[in-house]
Amino acid sequence: MRSSRWQAHGNTYLVTEEGPLDPEDVRANAGGSDGILDVRATGDDWLEIAIWNPDGSRAEMSGNGTRIAARWLAARTGAATVTVRVGPREVYARMIDDVLVEQDMGEVVVGKPEQVAGVTLVTVDVGNPHAVVDGDPRELERIGPLLEVHERFPNRTNVQIGRRAGGGIEARVWERGVGETASSGSSAVAVAAAFSFAYGRPSGEPTVVHFPGGDLVVRFEAGRALLTGPAARVEAG
Secondary structure (H helix, E strand, C coil), X not given: CCCEEEEECCEEEEEECCCCCCHHHHHHHCCCCCCEEEEEEECCCEEEEEEXXXXXXXXXXXXXXXXXXXHHHHHHHCCCEEEEEECCEEEEEEECCCCEXXXXXXXXXXXXXXXXXXXXXXXXXXXXXXXXXXXXXHHHHHHHHHHHCCCCCCCCCEEEEEEEECCEEEEEEEECCCEEECCCHHHHHHHHHHHHHCCCCCCCCCEEEEECCEEEEEEEECCEEEEEEECEEEEEC
């Protein structure tokens, strides 16, 4: 399968136009990446993708994945703005410079704190499901796999554990169908939303989410989440 390898704070995706792929194709070709972006159609400033996890399951949304897809197309066409279509949802991306991209991730739905398997969490819908825990990120290896497959989440869920630190939020991510990843764009939005609207009060200021792979910045404007972070090509596949 011909592809190019891209990364966003250590979250690595392969981008390919060889599809449409199926689960067997994905499992055979993921090659240690965090997933495959299956490009289905393109224009000068838009593209449609399917997002695959390495285990062959589909992801409804990925902040880092859609940012990589936007940067991939911009490198090809020179577009300053790119619309990325993933299923019924569209992400609008604006190239800030040669690395940074600002994305309009759309509306976010934040639940109320609840108890699941003895863990207090907040569910957040960013176009894909998240369970955000206010706690010690070192607990991720225990809590992440526990919540991912809990019956509360029949389609499984992404899990984040975060705590306020260093003027932002320190967090780690357990991605559904992947395991722990260095960074996640939709997780950054989920963490910022949970800590702004469920675990605290919104300040109106951007929230910096500190992941092991690097920082992502989230702000909320008119009910929509805006996410800023990097994306870059690392090698040909």
